Amino acid sequence: DAGVIQSPRHxxxxxxxxxxxxxxxISGHNSxxxxxxxxxxGLELLIYFxxxxxxxDSGMPEDRFSAKMPNASFSTLKIQPSEPRxxxxxxxxxxxxxxxxxxxxxxxxLTVT
Amino acid sequence: xxxxxxxxQALSIQEGENATMNCSYKTSINNLQxxxxxxxxxxxxxxxxxxxxxxKHSGRLRVTLxxxxxxxxxxxxxxxxxxxxxxxCATVQPSNDYKLSFGAGTTVTVRA
Numbered sequence: 231d232a233g234v235i236q237s238p239r240h241x242x243x244x245x246x247x248x249x250x251x252x253x254x255x256i257s258g259h260n261s262x263x264x265x266x267x268x269x270x271x272g273l274e275l276l277i278y279f280x281x282x283x284x285x286x287d288s289g290m291p292e293d294r295f296s297a298k299m300p301n302a303s304f305s306t307l308k309i310q311p312s313e314p315r316x317x318x319x320x321x322x323x324x325x326x327x328x329x330x331x332x333x334x335x336x337x338x339x340l341t342v343t
Numbered sequence: 344x345x346x347x348x349x350x351x352q353a354l355s356i357q358e359g360e361n362a363t364m365n366c367s368y369k370t371s372i373n374n375l376q377x378x379x380x381x382x383x384x385x386x387x388x389x390x391x392x393x394x395x396x397x398x399k400h401s402g403r404l405r406v407t408l409x410x411x412x413x414x415x416x417x418x419x420x421x422x423x424x425x426x427x428x429x430x431x432c433a434t435v436q437p438s439n440d441y442k443l444s445f446g447a448g449t450t451v452t453v454r455a
Contacts, residue, residue: 335385
């Protein structure tokens with residue numbers, strides 16, 4: 231299996247622009263997670279999907295952030311409009327029903343100038 | 344906010360030595376997990392220890408859990424250069440069995 235796939239790996243954009251991050255979870259996993267990692271705040275859970283349904287979005291910072299999972303093999307995290315403080319590494323992770331372990335993608339490094 | 348706190352923040356050891364890092368947490372847990380992150384990469388699951396377990400081994404890794412002290416330790420024996428990475432503990436609370444709450448991590452450097 232190819233593991234969790236994220237694209238792009240790096241994104242540089244200007245403040246005010248829309249940014250879309252993409253994730254393909256491991257086939258057969260029914261849980262998907264989006265995390266953000268910064269030096270100041272560490273790893274934070276943004277949103278959790280189970281069977282394509284958002285279950286916990288309490289970590290989404292504000293209305294500028296939105297996430298979708300239209301099917302079991304694809305999810306997006308969108309930031310509109312982007313701000314410099316959104317600069318971080320965004321990880322997608324997936325797991326099977328027992329949550330024994332989460333499998334992380336390589337991350338997308340976002341820089342907003 | 345972070346549930347776990349790792350100690351030390353950074354550790355530098357010689358190849359072949361053992362590395363020990365600790366994790367303290369605040370609330371009751373269902374299980375505690377350790378993850379490794381190599382520079383510029385995603386996190387990799389190392390080991391899970393449940394709240395009713397006290398010690399667990401996996402290869403060169405040994406994890407202990409003391410729920411009375413709300414603390415865990417990760418020991419890497421006979422370290423190798425490839426063990427250079429950041430190590431994170433993550434707790435799972437009974438009320439949210441899907442949610443990992445990560446600590447700030449311990450950065451381990453293994454010198455050849």
